[in-house]
Structure formats: C-alpha cells, structure tokens
Amino acid sequence: MRSVLLAAAALLAAAPALAQQSLTIGLATPPTALDPHYHAHAQSSATAAHVFEQLHAPDAKMQIVPRLATGATTTDGITWDVSLREGVRWHDGTPFTADDVAFSIHRAANVPNSPGSFGTYTREVRRIEVTGPLSLRITAAAPAPLLMANLSNIFIVSRRHGEGATTDDYNSGKAMIGTGPYRFARWSAGTEIHFARNDAYWGQREPWERASFRVIANNTARTAALLAGDVDLIADIPSTDVARVRGDRRFQVVTVASNRLVFLGLDRTDEALATGHVRAAEGAPALARNPLGEVRVRRALSMAIDRRALVERINEGQAIATGQFLPEGFFGHFADIPVERHDPEGARRLLAEAGFPAGFRLTLTTSNDRIVNSARMVQAIGQMWTRIGVATSVETMPHAVFTPRRNRYELPVFLSSWGNQTGESLYTLVPQLGTRGQGGLGNANRIRYSNPALDRLFVAAGTEIDAPRRLGLIRQATDIALADAVMLPLLLQVNNWGARQGLGMAPRVDQYTLAMSVRPAD
Known part of the structure; x- marks a missing residue:
C-alpha cells in the first residue's frame, strides 16, 4: 500500500510538469492555407512562422532582426550581398543552403491562384546569384533601400521539398519541412493545427513539446474556453470581455497597441x-x-x-x-x-x-x-x-x-x-x-x-x-x-490576449499569436 501511495504522490507531483510541456491557444481566425507563399494574410503567416523562417524577421516591436541571414550589405542599394547562418538544418536533417533561398524568393511570387500574392515584396528583385553554399547576391532593378525589409515577408522553404510542390502538398503536410522551432504535426482546416517541438533547432529551444491552436471564431465561446481551462491562452479577447478576464485572478490580459x-x-x-x-x-x-x-x-x-x-x-x-x-x-x-x-x-x-x-x-x-x-x-x-x-x-x-x-x-x-x-x-x-x-x-x-x-x-x-x-x-x-x-x-x-496565470507573453505589435512568444512564468 505504501508503494502505491508513493507512486500516486509521484504522479501528482509530476502533473504540473507534464502540463507545462504543452500549450493550447484559441484563435479567432484560421489560416487560409499552410503554404507559406499562398496568401499574404496575417494568420497564415503567423501559422507559417512556427515551421518556416525568413532571412530577417520583425520582432515583437517590429524591429527587423536577422534570422536565417547573418548579414546583408550594399553600397548602392542595387547589389546586396547576403551571408547565411551556418549549421541550420531542415526538419529532415538536410543542410540549409543559399540555393533554398533563391528558390524561395522565386516561388513566393509565382504560386498559382494566390488570393494575395507575395510578389509585391519581391518585385524589386531582378537577379539572384548563389555565390557560395551560404552566400548569395541579390540584384535589384533599381536602388532598393527597403529590399531586406520587404524580403522579411518571404518564408524560406526547402527546394528539395518545394520544387514542383503545390499548395495542396503543403496543406497535406507533405511539403511542410522547415527550419523553424516547431515541426508540423497535423492540420484540420478551419478547426485546429498542431506542432511538435523541433529539438534540433539551431536557435533557442522552445519550452513546449507540443503547441496546438484551436479555431474558436465565436467571441463568447473563445472567452468561455479560456475561463473553463480548455485553452491556455486566447487571441482577440472581445472588448466586452476584457474587464471580465482582467478581474478574474486566475487569468491575465496582455495588451499592446497594434x-x-x-x-x-x-x-x-x-x-x-x-x-x-x-x-x-x-x-x-x-x-x-x-x-x-x-x-x-x-x-x-x-x-x-x-x-x-x-x-x-x-x-x-x-x-x-x-x-x-x-x-x-x-x-x-x-x-x-x-x-x-x-x-x-x-x-x-x-x-x-x-x-x-x-x-x-x-x-x-x-x-x-x-x-x-x-x-x-x-x-x-x-x-x-x-x-x-x-x-x-x-x-x-x-x-x-x-x-x-x-x-x-x-x-x-x-x-x-x-x-x-x-x-x-x-x-x-x-x-x-x-x-x-x-x-x-x-x-x-x-x-x-x-x-x-x-x-x-x-x-x-x-x-x-x-x-x-x-x-x-x-x-x-x-x-x-x-x-x-x-x-x-x-x-x-489594440491587441488583447487572455492567458492563464503562470504564463508570460511578449505581445506583438503585428497581432501575431505565436507559441514562441509564450513562456512559463518565472
């Protein structure tokens, strides 16, 4: 009997630790597709950011910071020499190279039936030359001082998995091979999406082994899911519910002007x-x-x-x-x-x-x-x-x-x-x-x-x-x-998120709701 009680106590003690390994987030809007080049759409890009990365990317305060690129230099705004990060691997274990970047920039502007093309962010690019395994030269048609900022909207995909791949191949998961902090697990269109931590990620290791997103379009239902403990965090708290969530000691409201x-x-x-x-x-x-x-x-x-x-x-x-x-x-x-x-x-x-x-x-x-x-x-x-x-x-x-x-x-x-x-x-x-x-x-x-x-x-x-x-x-x-x-x-x-106590969140000006923005509170 004593051994049974000790085992039960050990399980109870481990329960919080097990719970901390997963994060469940309620969203108001689903992505339109998983293909990171299909639709220039906020929720689609926020979803893609778990699996794929850009050369540079905006941080929570919209400052453009290096990701897969470590440097980009130009003397005239026309010719840009880009250096890429060493030691990055795709989720299938193959090395990330400059050829993947060249392929991605070309693909982003040429996805069939795109309801919102990424071509507006690549329109300045005239030529891309791969100058080494981890270096490339991008030539613009004219001086392009905003070239790197515009390319921060382009997710880099693997040529090996993306060449010839359709949007359906990404939606099915077949082509969802990125370099990002999470691996694709499964997607039910319009309902939920699941990611698993990428333990081989080149950057900071994520605290969540699993990150899940549930689409709860109804405002009342989304708040109710948070208050019932069905989700850990929700995006887009209805303005009518902000005071209610803020007044419940079990929860917190995280706010930033957007x-x-x-x-x-x-x-x-x-x-x-x-x-x-x-x-x-x-x-x-x-x-x-x-x-x-x-x-x-x-x-x-x-x-x-x-x-x-x-x-x-x-x-x-x-x-x-x-x-x-x-x-x-x-x-x-x-x-x-x-x-x-x-x-x-x-x-x-x-x-x-x-x-x-x-x-x-x-x-x-x-x-x-x-x-x-x-x-x-x-x-x-x-x-x-x-x-x-x-x-x-x-x-x-x-x-x-x-x-x-x-x-x-x-x-x-x-x-x-x-x-x-x-x-x-x-x-x-x-x-x-x-x-x-x-x-x-x-x-x-x-x-x-x-x-x-x-x-x-x-x-x-x-x-x-x-x-x-x-x-x-x-x-x-x-x-x-x-x-x-x-x-x-x-x-x-004004962006408002609701979260259970015990979580810390860096709110993003761009309204993206990312598992990478959430950490267990100290």
Missing part, C-alpha cells in the same frame, strides 16, 4: 454597379454612374463617420481613432494629419453638391471573424451613413467567404484591415493603392483603384536611398491617397 489599420474600401468604378451593392435611392431611376466615382461623395461618407464613437462605444476604448495609414512611431506617420472630424451636416451638403441630394443605397460588407467588433462597427457606420441620406444595409460573413468575394470585386464597399510588417508606410500604400499589375504594385488592391501620379510616387519613394527625401515622397503620396478618399482610415486596433 500596427493593424481598420479601414473602408470604396470601389469608384462603374463596374461596381453590376454587384447590386451600389443602387439608386428608393423610387429613383436606376443609376447611370457610380456615385462613389465622385470624390465629394466619398468625402461625405468619410465625414459622416464618428470615429471616436467607434472607439469608445463600439470598441470600449480598445482602439485608437486615426486619420492616416500608420500608427505613431512608424516611418510615414505624420503628426499634423488629424482624425477626420465628424460632420454629418457638411456630409449632406457635399452629397447635394455632387448631384445626390436624395442620396442612394449601399451594402456595406465585412468578415465577422477577423477584425475585433467588425460586425458591430459596420452596423454603426451603416446607421451613420443612413442619417445623411445614404441608406445602408449590412452584410457580414466568415473571413473565408469574404476574402474570395472581395478579391473577385464582388464587394465594392467593405470594411477590412491591414497590418504593416515593415514599419514603413510603403508596405501599406503600395499593395493597397498601387495600380494592380503595374510592376508588382497593387497586389492587395481590391477596389480597382488606379492613379498614375501615385504610382510614380510609389516607385520614386521605393528607390530613394536618402531617408528624409523618401519621407517627403511618402508625404506626397499620403496626401494624394487621403484626398482621393477611396481607402478611408478609421482606427488602429
């Missing part, structure tokens, strides 16, 4: 009328032209929005109202650009001046499982627009449905978000507002917007090595973008 901009996209083309989402006022003749093609109409819609009410009443203060594209502290944030003043009377006057005194009708869409409080925000915005005479209905849908519909230009008026991964505003402006198909510009442009003057500024800023001159070009581009009012900045998210 780089994620919530904005409205407006398709001003007449082709948008075919969607039925932009219509004449009740009883009026059918529209012959898109009202959104008139800048005064777009300005009126912006003026009608009470951004501070969105922050205080819809997001319970867990957001920051903004009138521009980047948060304070980023290269391309300008302190003298104000938040748009809420002016419904002025908005009505602009509508009348534009030839729409009776208004018109819109359908405003968004995903209901990607942006915190997105469904509540579009309802509020719809009411604000309706008050100025633009009768607005609202449609919400899962992100997995919203994204392809938006990408097919079926949703001409939408609320979306964008996280800036490089700390410089070109990362936001070029993909969102560049003319799609023009030399890699506009890869995330879903509103058919084109402004040649803005494109020229993007190219000029992207090749300007002198930082003050580049900032001046960015200011010109920012002013044009804001004046055209096709991408209306609303607010910057």
Whole structure:
C-alpha cells in the first residue's frame, strides 16, 4: 500500500510538469492555407512562422532582426550581398543552403491562384546569384533601400521539398519541412493545427513539446474556453470581455497597441454597379454612374463617420481613432494629419453638391471573424451613413467567404484591415493603392483603384536611398491617397490576449499569436 501511495504522490507531483510541456491557444481566425507563399494574410503567416523562417524577421516591436541571414550589405542599394547562418538544418536533417533561398524568393511570387500574392515584396528583385553554399547576391532593378525589409515577408522553404510542390502538398503536410522551432504535426482546416517541438533547432529551444491552436471564431465561446481551462491562452479577447478576464485572478490580459489599420474600401468604378451593392435611392431611376466615382461623395461618407464613437462605444476604448495609414512611431506617420472630424451636416451638403441630394443605397460588407467588433462597427457606420441620406444595409460573413468575394470585386464597399510588417508606410500604400499589375504594385488592391501620379510616387519613394527625401515622397503620396478618399482610415486596433496565470507573453505589435512568444512564468 505504501508503494502505491508513493507512486500516486509521484504522479501528482509530476502533473504540473507534464502540463507545462504543452500549450493550447484559441484563435479567432484560421489560416487560409499552410503554404507559406499562398496568401499574404496575417494568420497564415503567423501559422507559417512556427515551421518556416525568413532571412530577417520583425520582432515583437517590429524591429527587423536577422534570422536565417547573418548579414546583408550594399553600397548602392542595387547589389546586396547576403551571408547565411551556418549549421541550420531542415526538419529532415538536410543542410540549409543559399540555393533554398533563391528558390524561395522565386516561388513566393509565382504560386498559382494566390488570393494575395507575395510578389509585391519581391518585385524589386531582378537577379539572384548563389555565390557560395551560404552566400548569395541579390540584384535589384533599381536602388532598393527597403529590399531586406520587404524580403522579411518571404518564408524560406526547402527546394528539395518545394520544387514542383503545390499548395495542396503543403496543406497535406507533405511539403511542410522547415527550419523553424516547431515541426508540423497535423492540420484540420478551419478547426485546429498542431506542432511538435523541433529539438534540433539551431536557435533557442522552445519550452513546449507540443503547441496546438484551436479555431474558436465565436467571441463568447473563445472567452468561455479560456475561463473553463480548455485553452491556455486566447487571441482577440472581445472588448466586452476584457474587464471580465482582467478581474478574474486566475487569468491575465496582455495588451499592446497594434500596427493593424481598420479601414473602408470604396470601389469608384462603374463596374461596381453590376454587384447590386451600389443602387439608386428608393423610387429613383436606376443609376447611370457610380456615385462613389465622385470624390465629394466619398468625402461625405468619410465625414459622416464618428470615429471616436467607434472607439469608445463600439470598441470600449480598445482602439485608437486615426486619420492616416500608420500608427505613431512608424516611418510615414505624420503628426499634423488629424482624425477626420465628424460632420454629418457638411456630409449632406457635399452629397447635394455632387448631384445626390436624395442620396442612394449601399451594402456595406465585412468578415465577422477577423477584425475585433467588425460586425458591430459596420452596423454603426451603416446607421451613420443612413442619417445623411445614404441608406445602408449590412452584410457580414466568415473571413473565408469574404476574402474570395472581395478579391473577385464582388464587394465594392467593405470594411477590412491591414497590418504593416515593415514599419514603413510603403508596405501599406503600395499593395493597397498601387495600380494592380503595374510592376508588382497593387497586389492587395481590391477596389480597382488606379492613379498614375501615385504610382510614380510609389516607385520614386521605393528607390530613394536618402531617408528624409523618401519621407517627403511618402508625404506626397499620403496626401494624394487621403484626398482621393477611396481607402478611408478609421482606427488602429489594440491587441488583447487572455492567458492563464503562470504564463508570460511578449505581445506583438503585428497581432501575431505565436507559441514562441509564450513562456512559463518565472
């Protein structure tokens, strides 16, 4: 009997240690694919970061730091010599080489059917030469001071496993062979994903033998899973639940102001009328032209929005109202650009001046499982627009449905978000507002917007090595973008995670939820 009691006591004593070997995280949004080059999408990239690595990568505060590269030098911004880390091996034991990097940069821009191509981040690359097993030379088409920052978005994959591999081969796990701190274990699309620790990792050894992610799209259910102990940590605590989690001594709230901009996209083309989402006022003749093609109409819609009410009443203060594209502290944030003043009377006057005194009708869409409080925000915005005479209905849908519909230009008026991964505003402006198909510009442009003057500024800023001159070009581009009012900045998210006590977490400005950010508390 004594030996049985001793054995039972030993098991009980070991239980906390066993529990510490695994980490379970609840997510609001699933990745769209496991292929790290399929979709430039925050949750997909956060998932990929467990298995794959970049040459350089942003840390929790968005500072670009070396990963697989140990150095990158240039004298003219055109030719870059890159040195790679020694002793790195793929999960199958084969050595990592410069040839894998060259293959990855080429593949990233050429994945079939990508809903958001990584080509915007490789567009400056003209030639790649492998100069040694762990060295390569990248030649840009023109001076490219941001080349390494842009390539920090490209995950490096194994040529051996990636050559000829399809996105389905990554999704099945067949090609999921990386150099990262975790190995792929299994994935159930839209439901859960599991990783196992890579004990042969070149860097710091992770404390978790197993890291699992469960997709819990419903806000109430996600908080409930944390409070019930079903998960150790959750991303995107609903703003309505922050005080509740913070007030429970068993749990903690981890918070950081984010780089994620919530904005409205407006398709001003007449082709948008075919969607039925932009219509004449009740009883009026059918529209012959898109009202959104008139800048005064777009300005009126912006003026009608009470951004501070969105922050205080819809997001319970867990957001920051903004009138521009980047948060304070980023290269391309300008302190003298104000938040748009809420002016419904002025908005009505602009509508009348534009030839729409009776208004018109819109359908405003968004995903209901990607942006915190997105469904509540579009309802509020719809009411604000309706008050100025633009009768607005609202449609919400899962992100997995919203994204392809938006990408097919079926949703001409939408609320979306964008996280800036490089700390410089070109990362936001070029993909969102560049003319799609023009030399890699506009890869995330879903509103058919084109402004040649803005494109020229993007190219000029992207090749300007002198930082003050580049900032001046960015200011010109920012002013044009804001004046055209096709991408209306609303607010910057505040990122909130909920975690059980006993965990320490380094919160990330980019909103990524990584097992690598979580440690047992000291």
